[in-house]
Amino acid sequence: MSGLDQRRIVIAGGGTAGWMTAAALARVAAPHWQITLVESEEIGTVGVGEATIPMIRLFNQTLGIDEAQFLRETHGTWKLGIAFEGWGAFTDRYIHGFGLTGRSLGVLPFHHYWLRGRAEGFAGPLGEYVLNAVACDASKFAHIDRPQGSALPPMPYAYHFDASLYAAFLRRFAEARGVVRIEGRIVGFDRDALNGDLSALRLDRGEVIEGDIFVDCSGFRSLLLGQEMGVDYVDWSHWLKCDRAVAVPCARVEPLVPYTRSIAQPAGWCWRIPLQHRTGNGHVFCSDTMSEDEATARLIGRLDGEGLAEPRTIRFKAGRRAKFWERNVVAIGLSSGFIEPLESTSIHLIQTAISRVIDFLPNGPVQDADRDAYNRLATFEIERIRDFVILHYVANGRHGEPFWDSLRQMKVNGQLPKALGERMAMFRATGRIVREHDELFDVPGWVQVMIGQGVLPERWHPLADQVAPGSLKAFLDTVRGAYEKDVARMPTHAEYVAHVCRQVPAHA
Numbered sequence: 481m482s483g484l485d486q487r488r489i490v491i492a493g494g495g496t497a498g499w500m501t502a503a504a505l506a507r508v509a510a511p512h513w514q515i516t517l518v519e520s521e522e523i524g525t526v527g528v529g530e531a532t533i534p535m536i537r538l539f540n541q542t543l544g545i546d547e548a549q550f551l552r553e554t555h556g557t558w559k560l561g562i563a564f565e566g567w568g569a570f571t572d573r574y575i576h577g578f579g580l581t582g583r584s585l586g587v588l589p590f591h592h593y594w595l596r597g598r599a600e601g602f603a604g605p606l607g608e609y610v611l612n613a614v615a616c617d618a619s620k621f622a623h624i625d626r627p628q629g630s631a632l633p634p635m636p637y638a639y640h641f642d643a644s645l646y647a648a649f650l651r652r653f654a655e656a657r658g659v660v661r662i663e664g665r666i667v668g669f670d671r672d673a674l675n676g677d678l679s680a681l682r683l684d685r686g687e688v689i690e691g692d693i694f695v696d697c698s699g700f701r702s703l704l705l706g707q708e709m710g711v712d713y714v715d716w717s718h719w720l721k722c723d724r725a726v727a728v729p730c731a732r733v734e735p736l737v738p739y740t741r742s743i744a745q746p747a748g749w750c751w752r753i754p755l756q757h758r759t760g761n762g763h764v765f766c767s768d769t770m771s772e773d774e775a776t777a778r779l780i781g782r783l784d785g786e787g788l789a790e791p792r793t794i795r796f797k798a799g800r801r802a803k804f805w806e807r808n809v810v811a812i813g814l815s816s817g818f819i820e821p822l823e824s825t826s827i828h829l830i831q832t833a834i835s836r837v838i839d840f841l842p843n844g845p846v847q848d849a850d851r852d853a854y855n856r857l858a859t860f861e862i863e864r865i866r867d868f869v870i871l872h873y874v875a876n877g878r879h880g881e882p883f884w885d886s887l888r889q890m891k892v893n894g895q896l897p898k899a900l901g902e903r904m905a906m907f908r909a910t911g912r913i914v915r916e917h918d919e920l921f922d923v924p925g926w927v928q929v930m931i932g933q934g935v936l937p938e939r940w941h942p943l944a945d946q947v948a949p950g951s952l953k954a955f956l957d958t959v960r961g962a963y964e965k966d967v968a969r970m971p972t973h974a975e976y977v978a979h980v981c982r983q984v985p986a987h988a
Contacts, residue, residue, distance in 0.1 A: 486514050490691030492666060492681060492704055494519035496643050497813025497830045498697035499650035500539070504834045506657035507543050509841065515658070518681060518689055520665040530753045530760045531559060531740045531824040532638040533920075534578050539831045543653065552981045553649050555756040556641035558621050558738050558973065560612040562823070566744035567933055568877040574605075574932030575739065576823075577612030578636040581924040583959050588941050590959075591927045592911055593952060595940040602953045604960065606931050610924075611635055614963045616739045620970040632966055638824070640740065640753050640760075662689060666698075669708050677808045678704065693846075694809045695837070702815040705801055709809050712802045714817075719870050719897065720798035721769075721887070722748050722820055726776045727762040727792050731785030736974035740824065743782075744876070746770065747883045750782060751821060756977060758788060764820060769883045796820070798866075804858040805851045810837055817862055822869050828920070832861060864919040867900040868926070875904075875933040904935065911937035 489505060491498050494517060502517045509515070540550060550556065561577035568574070582590025590609065597603030607613035611633055615621060624635050655661060664683035670690075672679050680690040696704035705711050717723060732754065741752035748765030763779040776791050800817030804810060812833040819825065836857060840850050874891045878884035890896055891904070899916075906912050907930055913923045930936075947955070971979070 486512055487693070488514045488516065488691040489693045489695060490681060490689055491515070491517040491695045491697055493517075493697035493699060493813075493815070494647060494651070494661075495697065495699065495813070496647050496827060497699075497815075498695075499647045499654060500827075500830050501695055501697060501812055501834050501837075502654040502659045503543055503650040503657075504539070504838065506654045506659050508838055510658050513841070514660075515654075516660045516662060516689060516691070517654070518662045518664060518666065518683065520663060520684075522665060530643050530755065531562075531640050531751070531821075532827050533824055534636040534638045535828055535831060536638055539834075545653070548980050550649065551639070551641070551756075551977075554639075554641035554645040555758075556639045556981075557736065557754055557756060557977055559638040559640050559740060559824075560616050560621065560635070560738045562740045562742055563616065564742050564744075564872070564929075564932060566878065567742070567749075567872060567875075569934075570744075570878060572877065572933075574928065575607050575610070575613040575616050576925060576928045576932065577607070577610040577616060578638065579610070579612050579924065580633045581606065581927055582609040583631070583633065585947070585955055586943065588943055589913075589923055589927070591931070592940040592944040593947065593955065595911055595937060596944045596947075597952055597956050600949055600952070603956055606928065608960050609956070609963070610928065611963045611966065612637075613928075615967045615970065616737065618967050618970075619735045619737050619973050620967050621738045621973040621976050622970040624966070624970075632962060637738075640755055642755060642757075662687065666703055669704075675807070678708065692808065693842070696809055696811040696815040697813050699814045700796060700818070702801065702811060704809045705804075705806060705811040705815055709806045711806050713797070714799050714802055716798040716800070716819075716866060718895075719890070720820055720866070720873070721766045721883070722764045723795065723797055724767050724772060724775065725762050725764045725794045725796070725821065726772070726779050727760070727794065728779060728783070728790070729758045729760055729788045730783040731788060732756070732758050733784045734974070735972070736977060738973040742822065744878060744884075745778060746881050747775070749822070750779060752784070756981060759784060762821070764822070766883055800859070800862050803851075803855050804833070805840075805846075805854045808846050810854070812837070816858070819862070819866050819869050822872060823865070823921075825865050825869075825920070829862065829865070833858065860917065861920065863897070864899070864916070865921070867897050867903070868921045868929070870896065870900055871904070871926075871929055872933065875930065875935050877934055904930070907937060908935060909938055911940045 505515050561575050563575050565573045667684050668682035670680040678694050680688050743750045747770035751762045753760035763775050765775045804816050813830050873887040876884045913926045
């Protein structure tokens with residue numbers, strides 16, 4: 481194939497995964513790759529993923545998307561972190577804020593100095609030393625404008641948005657750049673008789689859509705990778721026991737907070753996601769412990785405002801496909817696997833899969849070495865995210881509830897994934913977190929969740945003892961005071977949203 485030949489990428493399925501893929505490929509791979517997306521309006525999408533993590537900003541920036549326009553069209557708000565309520569003791573609350581924990585002092589991570597200050601009796605809760613957590617508690621947000629050379633850290637952020645509106649936004653973007661959308665249901669496949677590659681999709685109206693690379697964005701059905709290519713599913717439900725989610729929107733209430741709420745329940749947890757025009761609500765639960773009727777009733781009974789639709793139930797099983805790329809089929813989104821919504825990583829996994837697909841676009845037939853490398857990278861990424869999510873469950877402090885008691889017992893019985901068990905043991909013994917390769921969650925994230933849920937180290941790094949007690953107290957007080965002053969000069973989140981986005985129709 482010469483560099484000027486046009487090859488064909490066929491995306492099976494729309495929704496967030498399909499249209500993110502189409503938009504990114506249209507931005508970077510056209511015109512030498514012809515991009516076609518097949519979807520059916522008869523088939524719904526899951527469409528409840530409305531919370532993200534900061535890397536989504538890089539995706540939007542790569543596409544050249546204007547942030548204010550994006551937020552207006554998706555009714556979005558900013559997100560600084562996640563508030564976890566009742567995950568430690570029943571009345572405990574902590575915030576996993578994006579960004580740094582504290583500030584550096586010498587070569588050690590901040591939490592070693594905080595641990596010593598806590599033992600000395602003059603350190604406050606860890607969240608008082610996390611800029612994003614301080615801003616969350618004050619319901620403040622702004623794009624920070626600081627003088628050059630400021631010692632204060634950046635305030636990374638992500639978004640809450642309406643996932644269906646985001647998909648529609650990206651569809652307009654992609655079609656304007658040459659992506660061809662074909663309406664139809666996939667009812668069959670053609671395979672290459674010599675090598676087993678997929679050669680075409682057959683649609684219900686008789687069309688035959690040929691391609692060179694096929695991207696499976698068909699959701700939990702995994703029509704291409706799972707059903708047609710026969711790639712098995714690796715089940716993680718023995719670690720992640722929640723297998724249902726009930727979702728319903730309600731009218732927006734004040735204040736408009738800049739964080740997602742995750743509220744522990746007897747057999748799972750509820751989410752609250754604040755948008756400009758409504759609040760997204762859901763209840764993730766274990767169907768072995770709680771019935772769907774009870775889970776729905778609990779969700780409806782906890783709504784902050786008037787319900788705006790009938791509850792929807794989504795069934796899932798935590799896990800991943802044994803391979804993410806088989807022959808010339810690669811899965812992106814729910815068709816490749818699913819952890820659960822807890823740390824808002826589903827859209828991030830779509831984003832990183834797209835980036836890898838672009839990195840591994842073949843200049844000819846797909847090579848085994850490329851597929852193997854892609855699968856190794858994808859497996860490492862999702863398994864490390866899985867471990868971070870499992871941490872929240874096994875480190876819970878909700879004693880006396882069978883669901884939560886059984887999850888804590890996994891740690892006692894040595895049933896955790898090996899890497900997670902070793903990481904928790906190291907942190908409890910020494911306060912160390914060793915980040916491997918480019919895994920998603922860095923030291924501050926692990927530290928905030930572990931300490932927030934009561935996993936406290938027995939010791940800290942010996943270099944933290946070299947600071948005199950008075951100097952250490954002054955350092956901690958300076959960090960806390962600087963963040964309080966930084967946040968005090970910000971507008972409220974609601975004021976800033978109104979300033980940047982003006983106004984969107986209520987209940988749209």
